[in-house]
Amino acid sequence: xxxVEQHPSTLSxxxxxxxxxxxxxxxxxxxxxxxxxxxxxxxxxxxxDIRSNVGEKKDQRIAVTLNKTAKHFxxxxxxxxxxxxxxxxxxASGGGTSYGKLTFGQGTILTVHP
Amino acid sequence: xxxxxxxxxxxxLKTGQSMTLLCAQDMNHEYMYWYRQDPGMGLRLIHxxxxxxxxxxxxxxxxxxxxxxxxxxxLLGLESAAPSQTSVYFxxxxxxxxxETQYFGPGTRLLVL
Numbered sequence: 412x413x414x415v416e417q418h419p420s421t422l423s424x425x426x427x428x429x430x431x432x433x434x435x436x437x438x439x440x441x442x443x444x445x446x447x448x449x450x451x452x453x454x455x456x457x458x459x460d461i462r463s464n465v466g467e468k469k470d471q472r473i474a475v476t477l478n479k480t481a482k483h484f485x486x487x488x489x490x491x492x493x494x495x496x497x498x499x500x501x502x503a504s505g506g507g508t509s510y511g512k513l514t515f516g517q518g519t520i521l522t523v524h525p
Numbered sequence: 526x527x528x529x530x531x532x533x534x535x536x537x538l539k540t541g542q543s544m545t546l547l548c549a550q551d552m553n554h555e556y557m558y559w560y561r562q563d564p565g566m567g568l569r570l571i572h573x574x575x576x577x578x579x580x581x582x583x584x585x586x587x588x589x590x591x592x593x594x595x596x597x598x599x600l601l602g603l604e605s606a607a608p609s610q611t612s613v614y615f616x617x618x619x620x621x622x623x624x625e626t627q628y629f630g631p632g633t634r635l636l637v638l
Contacts, residue, residue: 412584415567417567420565445626445627447629452631452632453631453632454529454615454629454630454631454632455568455615455629456629457626457627457628460626500567500568510556510573510575510581511556511619511625511627512558512570512573512583513558513568513570513627514570514584515560515567515568515569516567517565517566517567518565518567
């Protein structure tokens with residue numbers, strides 16, 4: 412089955428700096444890669460996703476890149492703010508009979524210091 | 526539109542007790558999922574359903590059963606709780622189709638003593 416590795420496990424930045432979180436996946440059939448943000452005591456919330464026919468996607472301060480050849484994808488947050496502090500999860504999903512099942516990375520605790 | 530809701534929010538069980546977690550969605554989604562979240566391990570899929578009356582095993586199904594008698598509800602049962610089932614449980618749902626988003630509920634925190 413699919414295996415997703417996420418790094419780093421913790422990330423501490425100063426407000427205004429950029430943050431980068433990286434994930435690798437094992438199944439070359441995976442074609443959908445969402446990123447979720449989880450605040451304390453809440454469920455994961457989708458912040459951005461990318462599909463396998465796209466190399467990069469941007470939404471304001473957040474961007475995601477995908478390298479299908481190397482089987483890795485990354486989340487980039489620019490101009491970080493204290494409210495960006497949360498746990499971030501990457502995930503991967505395949506097509507066909509996968510029925511949208513997601514395999515998650517282990518999570519990254521992002522702390523943005525004012 | 527409440528999205529995905531979960532009941533209860535928190536529960537303490539003794540080893541061997543049983544309980545049912547309820548997930549409800551009002552978005553008319555076909556697919557529903559149950560995950561557990563443990564420190565340092567991300568979310569792992571327990572069971573899922575691709576429509577009313579269907580269920581299937583995920584990555585970590587042992588010790589759990591599920592039912593999807595109504596399209597909007599997905600129940601997760603623990604017949605004989607064990608301390609290893611102490612976790613936070615999340616339900617999610619999505620539409621059918623290609624590369625669609627999963628929407629998550631707020632979670633149920635379960636402590637088994």
